[in-house]
Structure formats: structure tokens, C-alpha cells
Amino acid sequence: MRTRLPQNGFLFPFKIxxxxxxxxxxxxxxxxxxTTPVDDGTGPIKLGYIGPLTGEAASYGKDTLNGALLAINxxxxxxxxxxxxxxxxxEDGRCTGTDAASAAQKLVNVDKVVAIIGGQCxxxxxxxxxxxxxxxxxxxxxxxxxxxxxxxxxxIFRDYPSDALKTKAMAGYFKKEGIEKVAAITxxxxxxxxxxxxxxxxxxxxxxxxxxxxxxxxxxxxxxxxLKDMEFDAxxxxxxxPAAMAAMVQQLREQGLTQVAISHDVAQDASMFExxxxxxxxxxxxxxxxxxxxxxxxxKFLAEHGEAQGALFFAAQAYDAARLFANAMTEVGTEGxxxxxxxxxxxxxxxxxxxxxxxDNGDVTGMSYVxxxxxxxxxxxxxxxxxx
Amino acid sequence: MTQLIINGLIAGSLAALIAGGxxxxxxxxxxFNMALGQMALIGGYCTWWLHQIVGLxxxxxxxxxxxxxxxxxxxxxxxxxxxxxxxxxxxxxxxxIALSMILDGLILLFFEEKPRAIMPGVRHSIEVFGARxxxxxxxxxxxxxxxxxxxxxxxxSTAFGRKVRAVVQHDHAAMSLxxxxxxxxxxxxxxxxxxxxxxxxxxxIDQNLTPVFxxxxxxxxxAAIIAGxxxxxxxxxxxxxxxxxxxQLVVGVHWFGSFYVPAGYQQTVALLFIILFLLFKPAxxxxxxxxxx
Amino acid sequence: xxxxxxxxxITCMTIPHALAYNLVFxxxxxxxxxxxxxxxxxxxxxVIIAISTGSFIAATLVGLISVVLLSLFLAWLSLRLDQxxxxxxxxxxxxxxxxxILNWNGLTRGALGIPGVPRFxxxxxxxxxxxxxxxxxxxxxxxxxxxxxxxxxxxxxxxAEHEWHxxxxxxxxxxxxxxxxxxxxxxALATALLFPQYLAxxxxxxxxxxxxxxxxxxxxxxxxxxxxxxxxxxxLLTVLKEALRxxxxxSAVMGPVRLILFGIIMLAVVYWRRDTLFPxxxxx
Numbered sequence: 002m003r004t005r006l007p008q009n010g011f012l013f014p015f016k017i018x019x020x021x022x023x024x025x026x027x028x029x030x031x032x033x034x035x036t037t038p039v040d041d042g043t044g045p046i047k048l049g050y051i052g053p054l055t056g057e058a059a060s061y062g063k064d065t066l067n068g069a070l071l072a073i074n075x076x077x078x079x080x081x082x083x084x085x086x087x088x089x090x091x092e093d094g095r096c097t098g099t100d101a102a103s104a105a106q107k108l109v110n111v112d113k114v115v116a117i118i119g120g121q122c123x124x125x126x127x128x129x130x131x132x133x134x135x136x137x138x139x140x141x142x143x144x145x146x147x148x149x150x151x152x153x154x155x156x157i158f159r160d161y162p163s164d165a166l167k168t169k170a171m172a173g174y175f176k177k178e179g180i181e182k183v184a185a186i187t188x189x190x191x192x193x194x195x196x197x198x199x200x201x202x203x204x205x206x207x208x209x210x211x212x213x214x215x216x217x218x219x220x221x222x223x224x225x226x227x228l229k230d231m232e233f234d235a236x237x238x239x240x241x242x243p244a245a246m247a248a249m250v251q252q253l254r255e256q257g258l259t260q261v262a263i264s265h266d267v268a269q270d271a272s273m274f275e276x277x278x279x280x281x282x283x284x285x286x287x288x289x290x291x292x293x294x295x296x297x298x299x300x301k302f303l304a305e306h307g308e309a310q311g312a313l314f315f316a317a318q319a320y321d322a323a324r325l326f327a328n329a330m331t332e333v334g335t336e337g338x339x340x341x342x343x344x345x346x347x348x349x350x351x352x353x354x355x356x357x358x359x360x361d362n363g364d365v366t367g368m369s370y371v372x373x374x375x376x377x378x379x380x381x382x383x384x385x386x387x388x389x
Numbered sequence: 390m391t392q393l394i395i396n397g398l399i400a401g402s403l404a405a406l407i408a409g410g411x412x413x414x415x416x417x418x419x420x421f422n423m424a425l426g427q428m429a430l431i432g433g434y435c436t437w438w439l440h441q442i443v444g445l446x447x448x449x450x451x452x453x454x455x456x457x458x459x460x461x462x463x464x465x466x467x468x469x470x471x472x473x474x475x476x477x478x479x480x481x482x483x484x485x486i487a488l489s490m491i492l493d494g495l496i497l498l499f500f501e502e503k504p505r506a507i508m509p510g511v512r513h514s515i516e517v518f519g520a521r522x523x524x525x526x527x528x529x530x531x532x533x534x535x536x537x538x539x540x541x542x543x544x545x546s547t548a549f550g551r552k553v554r555a556v557v558q559h560d561h562a563a564m565s566l567x568x569x570x571x572x573x574x575x576x577x578x579x580x581x582x583x584x585x586x587x588x589x590x591x592x593x594i595d596q597n598l599t600p601v602f603x604x605x606x607x608x609x610x611x612a613a614i615i616a617g618x619x620x621x622x623x624x625x626x627x628x629x630x631x632x633x634x635x636x637q638l639v640v641g642v643h644w645f646g647s648f649y650v651p652a653g654y655q656q657t658v659a660l661l662f663i664i665l666f667l668l669f670k671p672a673x674x675x676x677x678x679x680x681x682x
Numbered sequence: 683x684x685x686x687x688x689x690x691x692i693t694c695m696t697i698p699h700a701l702a703y704n705l706v707f708x709x710x711x712x713x714x715x716x717x718x719x720x721x722x723x724x725x726x727x728x729v730i731i732a733i734s735t736g737s738f739i740a741a742t743l744v745g746l747i748s749v750v751l752l753s754l755f756l757a758w759l760s761l762r763l764d765q766x767x768x769x770x771x772x773x774x775x776x777x778x779x780x781x782x783i784l785n786w787n788g789l790t791r792g793a794l795g796i797p798g799v800p801r802f803x804x805x806x807x808x809x810x811x812x813x814x815x816x817x818x819x820x821x822x823x824x825x826x827x828x829x830x831x832x833x834x835x836x837x838x839x840x841x842a843e844h845e846w847h848x849x850x851x852x853x854x855x856x857x858x859x860x861x862x863x864x865x866x867x868x869x870a871l872a873t874a875l876l877f878p879q880y881l882a883x884x885x886x887x888x889x890x891x892x893x894x895x896x897x898x899x900x901x902x903x904x905x906x907x908x909x910x911x912x913x914x915x916x917x918l919l920t921v922l923k924e925a926l927r928x929x930x931x932x933s934a935v936m937g938p939v940r941l942i943l944f945g946i947i948m949l950a951v952v953y954w955r956r957d958t959l960f961p962x963x964x965x966x
Contacts, residue, residue, distance in 0.1 A: 055937025057601045060502040097887045110684040124885045131882045149797045191793045212652040219596040222396035223641030244504030244599045276506040276597045490945035494938035653785040660774040
């Protein structure tokens with residue numbers, strides 16, 4: 002009878018040896034990381050990027066990364082920053098705090114980057130912030146929307162306009178058009194929920210239907226059935242992704258509801274037309290001006306990186322963030338504190354998404370909005386929507 | 390109310406296809422296939438690719454998509470299930486988790502993160518008993534019902550069906566009677582992959598496909614199976630419809646005239662269904678008592 | 683080298699929970715797919731109380747109570763249901779807890795997460811976290827090794843291999859299950875006390891399905907049931923996950939490659955162990 006080999010005990014060392022190959026290789030890589038020098042004024046400037054390159058939010062990651070790369074390639078082709086080329090080191094934050102923290106640790110401690118474009122998901126930014134802050138590395142987040150980012154740190158900026166401004170514009174638009182009852186369906190993610198909260202603050206009781214669904218839901222039929230019995234003037238698909246919003250609008254129209262649908266800039270996505278062209282026709286969106294496929298930025302992006310995975314707007318935000326860093330480094334060098342002070346002093350940077358500056362918290366000021374209308378397969382820019 | 394039931398039928402048909410296939414596999418092989426959602430997505434994505442990119446007509450694309458799904462299921466069986474399921478029933482559970490990760494990676498590589506719709510465009514809706522339903526959805530529901538009837542016929546009225554049922558009831562006994570059980574195992578697994586792919590195609594037509602949709606599909610299917618009783622394919626199908634209708638009702642009905650359940654809990658219905666069932670009737674709704682030991 | 687301290691820190695913070703989970707899933711062969719659910723409850727309980735009362739003692743106490751309650755619930759379920767059903771049930775429990783946390787905005791801030799998690803006064807730098815976590819891991823390794831070698835460990839193993847025979851020998855299945863789940867819960871609590879603090883941020887995204895898969899991979903890759911085996915695999919797999927960042931692959935490909943790589947690792951490991959992973963019962 003064959004005896005079973007003991008689980009622990011004397012065979013232990015053999016088991017260890019068999020498993021040493023992969024980890025030795027991994028440790029080797031890690032140990033080599035200890036030798037990267039600090040930025041010493043020569044050689045390429047290292048810029049870091051943190052974003053969700055995989056996982057559910059991967060479309061944001063790809064677009065923002067490509068937007069940043071577009072800017073960096075342009076800058077390098079024009080001679081770089083004071084003669085030095087910029088090198089972008091991209092790390093995957095996977096839209097989780099754990100991974101973003103590791104990414105930030107690597108960028109700050111191993112690669113010794115000068116500044117970071119990131120995170121994209123608010124969770125990434127909030128997790129990476131303490132690490133960047135304590136290392137005095139400036140971070141500009143292109144698309145983090147959570148109100149918590151405002152207080153995330155002295156070195157933490159974002160060029161994404163806060164929901165407070167956008168929802169004010171939206172509320173103003175409602176008033177102007179005589180829209181008194183709004184029905185909203187929100188995906189339960191940090192971006193969409195924060196947006197809804199801000200909107201509620203601005204329009205109060207006008208929000209007659211306010212449902213929050215699990216992220217990734219695509220079957221809104223029963224909610225639509227409830228809407229049929231309700232009186233409302235406008236529908237607000239408040240989704241995190243175009244997949245959800247297209248499904249919302251499609252099912253709305255399937256039920257024969259003809260109210261106007263109006264959303265935010267995440268809806269300005271080419272996939273909306275690919276999924277539900279008929280239903281999306283007539284969809285309104287409040288977003289920044291001049292970021293569509295036909296604009297200068299749009300054509301450049303299309304030529305170099307192809308179609309955006311999500312809204313072109315995200316790539317434009319990252320593009321502007323990269324340009325901001327390049328401007329800062331040209332003026333004041335690569336010292337974290339100097340860059341920070343430069344950014345706080347910015348008041349009218351001419352970015353693709355508008356002319357803007359930063360306030361004392363690192364939030365953006367001065368962006369303007371226009372009304373986009375979906376017609377014939379593309380979004381066309383319309384009138385300005387003021388924030389008052 | 391009618392609208393809610395109809396909504397439930399639409400969503401239920403989707404779930405029933407996937408759950409039905411899973412029940413067969415689970416009943417026979419005792420195998421948890423954690424990669425089921427990914428297989429559904431593969432069927433849907435391949436059909437999308439054939440229809441929208443390659444330009445084939447819809448029926449051809451569907452057949453093509455299902456063929457690819459069958460092929461992938463077959464390979465999955467040979468690599469991930471076959472070496473393991475005879476040794477212990479739980480090994481395939483872990484390997485199918487591995488399979489699901491690999492398939493997720495492949496789907497991301499080939500199809501990227503953009504949402505895809507197989508048939509974009511508004512549906513042509515008609516009114517039935519005061520509720521709206523589109524032609525496409527009617528086709529889909531009736532197709533599912535037809536498929537179920539064909540399945541019923543095959544399972545209960547043909548020799549082949551009897552062999553399948555024999556294998557479901559007792560593997561070894563069937564083998565001792567000369568039934569080629571391993572071949573039937575493969576066939577059933579491929580069948581479940583094809584049914585899942587069909588569900589994915591359905592999803593791609595009715596809603597849209599995103600890479601992350603796999604896991605919730607898998608969980609819904611398991612909810613239906615556990616509630617329906619292990620290996621009981623009709624139980625699983627009935628429970629799939631039941632869960633779908635319940636989900637629609639939970640969110641759509643004005644309970645006691647005073648409150649609405651927050652929509653965020655819609656998916657939780659499926660979970661609660663599993664939990665309650667498992668607490669009070671661990672063997673499922675339609676289980677039959679079998680002798681053990 | 684701060685990055686290396688960081689890797690040490692996150693590895694050592696995962697170890698207590700992994701080892702404790704190993705007791706239930708690896709040694710006891712109980713199909714428990716809900717450890718992340720327990721982590722969720724522990725983390726949120728600790729953080730919410732820590733923020734609202736400012737006292738870590740209170741937070742630990744409330745965390746302990748909630749973990750104990752949840753573990754007892756899971757143990758009860760494990761006794762009542764058969765194996766497969768229990769596995770599915772624990773996934774359902776995990777997802778339900780996630781749904782409650784996402785929707786009960788008043789308590790948990792839902793999808794916004796909870797920023798500004800307070801830290802112990804003696805922990806501030808990465809190094810201090812790494813050392814503290816390493817100390818806790820060491821304690822857990824010793825404790826679990828003792829449990830492993832004790833009569834309790836033998837009882838658990840007997841139940842895993844031959845349930846009825848073990849019961850006929852007088853082993854109390856209820857007692858063994860309860861203790862096993864309680865230990866798993868304590869592991870989750872240990873991790874919950876350190877990890878959210880370290881990130882200074884608590885968000886449900888860190889407790890989703892991919893993390894469950896990672897846990898299962900750790901246990902299966904390190905000889906399930908063996909304390910040293912799982913210890914080694916936790917260290918190796920966490921290091922591997924981070925080391926993959928250094929590979930010079932294009933970012934579009936990196937993510938899917940990581941998924942595929944881990945899937946292949948899992949498959950290879952299970953294939954290699956297919957005879958010993960789950961004990962084979964004699965049939966007929």
C-alpha cells in the first residue's frame with residue numbers, strides 16, 4: 002500500500018525550490034528598481050500616469066492615456082521642455098484604491114517622476130493623494146469628480162470642473178426652458194451619485210423621480226413602466242457609462258415616452274450612436290465647448306489614436322493636464338513645490354476644454370458650458386449655457 | 390402590471406437559456422462552471438463581430454456566433470474540465486475560475502471595452518394588453534419557448550433523450566448499461582455553452598454587450614439552479630423566469646401604495662432568492678428525493 | 683527603498699486573512715466564497731466607528747462583534763447546507779453585503795467611499811506600517827501553526843476527508859465549524875484594522891469579485907491547508923502582481939495579459955495538484 006507523503010516536514014525544502022523560479026525573477030526586477038536616480042536636470046523628464054487600464058473603467062484609462070500621450074508627443078516634437086524630452090510612465094490603477102496606491106508608490110519612489118497625471122477614477126485619486134502629497138509630487142487629475150478630491154491635498158489638483166458648476170448650469174437651463182419636473186436614473190458610482198447629489202441641491206423638488214440603480218444594470222424596463230404613469234418634463238440619464246445611458250434612452254423611447262432627454266458630458270460618446278442611434282437622436286448634453294470629432298483636437302486625436310473608447314472630452318482633459326505640466330516645467334523647472342505654486346497662480350490657461358484657472362483648493366475655475374445636441378449620428382454644438 | 394410581467398418574460402427568457410444549459414451540466418457533471426457568463430459574452434461578441442464588422446446577415450451571424458461558442462466550449466471542456474472532474478467535483482470549480490479569467494483577458498484583447506450592440510436602432514413597438522413590447526422581443530421570447538419545447542421533446546421522447554436522462558440520474562449505472570457517458574458529458578457541456586452563447590446573443594440584441602457583464606450573468610444562472618433543484622432543468626428554467634419576474638415586480642410595484650423599493654436592490658432579489666431558498670428548502674423547489682448511501 | 687516597504691506592507695496585511703481563510707477553505711475544504719464579504723463588514727464597521735467616535739478601542743470592539751456575528755451566521759449556514767449550495771450561498775452573502783453598503787448612503791456614503799480614514803497614532807510612514815503588519819503576520823503564522831498541529835487541526839482535517847466517519851468517532855462538527863469560521867473572521871478583522879488605514883481610504887471597489895478570485899488563487903497555489911505553503915504563495919503572488927508592472931509591455935495589452943497569466947497559473951497549479959487538492963472519495 003502506498004503511503005501518502007506528509008504535507009509538511011522533510012519535503013518542505015524541495016517544494017520551496019520548485020517554486021523559486023518565478024519569484025526570483027520577480028524579486029530581481031524589484032531589486033533593480035532600487036537603483037533609479039532622482040531627476041538631476043539632464044536626460045528625459047519623467048511624468049507619471051495613473052489610470053484604470055484594465056477592469057470596468059478601462060475605457061477611461063485608454064482615452065486619458067492617449068490624450069496625455071498626444072500632448073506629450075506634440076511637445077517632444079516641438080523640442081521638449083527646455084530641450085529635454087518628456088517620458089510618460091503609465092501605471093494601472095484598476096479603479097481601486099489598493100492598485101492606485103501601489104501605482105503611486107512605484108511612480109513616486111521607484112521611477113521618481115516629477116509629476117503625475119492621475120488618478121482617473123476618484124477612488125484612484127483619493128488613494129494616491131496621500132502618497133503624492135507626502136512626497137511633494139504634484140498630481141493633476143483629469144476626470145476625478147468626487148467632492149472629496151477638493152480637500153485631498155495641497156499638491157492635488159484637478160482640471161475636471163466640479164459638479165457644483167455643471168449642475169448649476171443645468172439647473173439654469175431647466176429654468177430657462179420651463180422644465181419643472183425632472184426624472185433621473187442614476188448609476189450607483191461615485192461620479193454619477195455625486196453629480197446627482199449636486200443637481201438635487203440646485204433643483205430641489207423639481208427632481209420628481211430619483212432612482213439609483215446598481216452599476217452595470219441595463220434593464221430599466223420596470224422603472225420605465227413607473228415613469229409612464231408619472232408626469233415629468235425631462236429625463237436625465239445619469240449613467241457612468243454610455244452602455245447604461247444608451248440602454249436607458251432606448252428603453253425610454255421603446256415605451257413611447259417622448260420627453261426630452263438631457264445628460265452630462267459622459268454621454269457625448271460615439272458609442273451612443275452605435276448602440277441606439279434612433280433613440281439617442283435628440284439627446285441633449287451639457288458639456289464643454291469645442292471637443293468633438295471635427296474640432297482641431299478631435300481630428301488630431303483621431304489621426305493618432307483612432308476612435309475614443311468613451312467621450313473625447315476625457316482625452317481632452319488629460320491632454321490639457323499634460324500641457325499644463327509642460328508649461329509649468331518650462332517656466333519653473335521640475336521641483337514639486339515650484340510646480341505647485343505655478344499651478345495655483347494659473348488663472349487663464351487656454352486648454353482644449355476652455356480657458357480656466359485653479360482656485361485655492363486646486364479645483365478648476367472659469368470653465369464654460371454649451372448645449373450639445375445629438376443629431377444625425379454626431380453631437381453638434383449649440384448655445385452657451387451660463388453658470389450664474 | 391402587465392408591462393411588468395412582460396418585462397419579466399423578456400429578462401426571464403434570457404436567463405432561462407443560460408440557466409437551462411447550466412442545469413444540465415451541473416446535474417450530470419456536478420460541475421460549477423464559473424466561466425458561464427464569459428461564454429455567453431463570447432457568443433454575443435462573435436455574433437456582433439460577424440454581423441457588424443464582417444457584414445454577414447443576422448441569421449448567418451447567429452449561426453456563426455453559436456458555432457464559435459460551441460467550439461470554445463469544446464476546447465474549454467478538454468482543457469479545463471476533462472482532466473479534473475472525475476477526480477473530484479470541486480476541481481473544475483477552481484479551473485473554471487481560471488478559465489473565466491483567461492476568457493476575460495481574451496475578450497478585452499479582441500473586443501476592447503466599448504459597448505457593442507448587435508442590432509442598433511429603435512425597436513418597432515406594438516401595444517399588447519396595454520403594455521408595450523417590440524417585435525424583436527416577441528421573436529426572442531417565442532424562440533426561447535420553442536427551443537424549450539424542442540428540448541422537452543428531445544429529452545423525453547427520443548432514445549437519445551433517454552440516454553441523457555439516464556446519465557443525469559446515475560452516471561455509473563448508465564455506463565454499465567452501455568451508454569457512452571463521457572461522450573454525452575462532452576455533448577452536454579457544449580450544449581450548455583451554445584445555450585449560454587444564445588443568451589449572450591439575445592443580450593446583444595436586446596441591450597448591449599460590455600466585457601464586465603459576465604459575472605452577474607453567472608450569479609443569476611446559479612440562483613435559478615439552486616432554487617430549482619440540483620440537476621433539474623425544468624426547475625432551473627421555471628426559477629429563472631420567476632427570478633426575472635420578481636426583479637421587475639420588486640422595483641416596479643408601488644408597495645402598499647406607499648413606497649417603492651430603491652432600484653439599487655433589484656439585483657439583490659436574485660441573491661435573496663438563493664438565500665431564502667437555501668435556508669428553508671436546501672434541496673430546491675422541485676427536487677426529488679434520491680437515496681444516498 | 684519605500685516601494686519595497688510598500689510591497690512588504692501590503693503583503694503582510696493580506697497574510698492574516700489569507701492564513702485564516704486557509705483554515706476554512708484549504709484545510710477544512712469548506713467551499714467558502716465569502717471572505718471578502720467578511721472583510722467588507724469588518725472594514726466598514728471599524729472605519730465608521732473610528733471616524734464617528736475617534737476611539738480605536740471602540741472601533742475594534744464593534745468590528746469584533748460584527749465579525750463574530752457574521753462568522754457565526756456563516757458557520758450556521760455551513761452546517762445546514764450541503765457543500766455546493768454553501769459555496770453559492772456565500773457568494774450571495776458577499777454580494778448582498780456589497781449591495782447594502784452601496785445603497786445605504788447615510789451610513790456608508792455608498793459609492794463615494796470613505797476618505798480620510800484615521801490612523802493609529804504610532805503608525806504613519808510606510809515603514810512603520812510594514813513593520814506593524816509584519817509583526818501581526820508573524821503572530822498569525824505562529825497561532826495558525828499551533829492550531830494546525832493541535833487536536834483541533836486534526837479534527838478539522840478528519841471532517842474534511844471523511845465527514846461521516848469523523849462524526850462517528852465523536853468529533854463535534856458544529857464546534858469545529860464554528861471555531862474555524864471565527865478564526866477566519868479574526869483574520870479578516872486583523873487585515874481590516876490595518877489596510878484601510880494604510881490606504882487612508884475605504885471604497886467598495888476594493889472588495890469586489892476580482893479580489894475573491896485572487897484569494898482563491900493564493901490558497902489553491904499554496905498547498906491548501908498548509909500554513910507555510912499559503913504563506914509562501916501569498917508572498918509570491920502579491921510580489922508577482924506588483925512585479926508585472928515592470929514588464930515593458932504596452933498598456934493596452936498589459937491588463938489582459940495579467941488576467942490571462944494569472945488564469946494560466948491557477949490552471950497549472952490545479953493540474954499539478956489534481957490528485958491531492960481535494961481528497962478523493964471512494965465511490966461504490
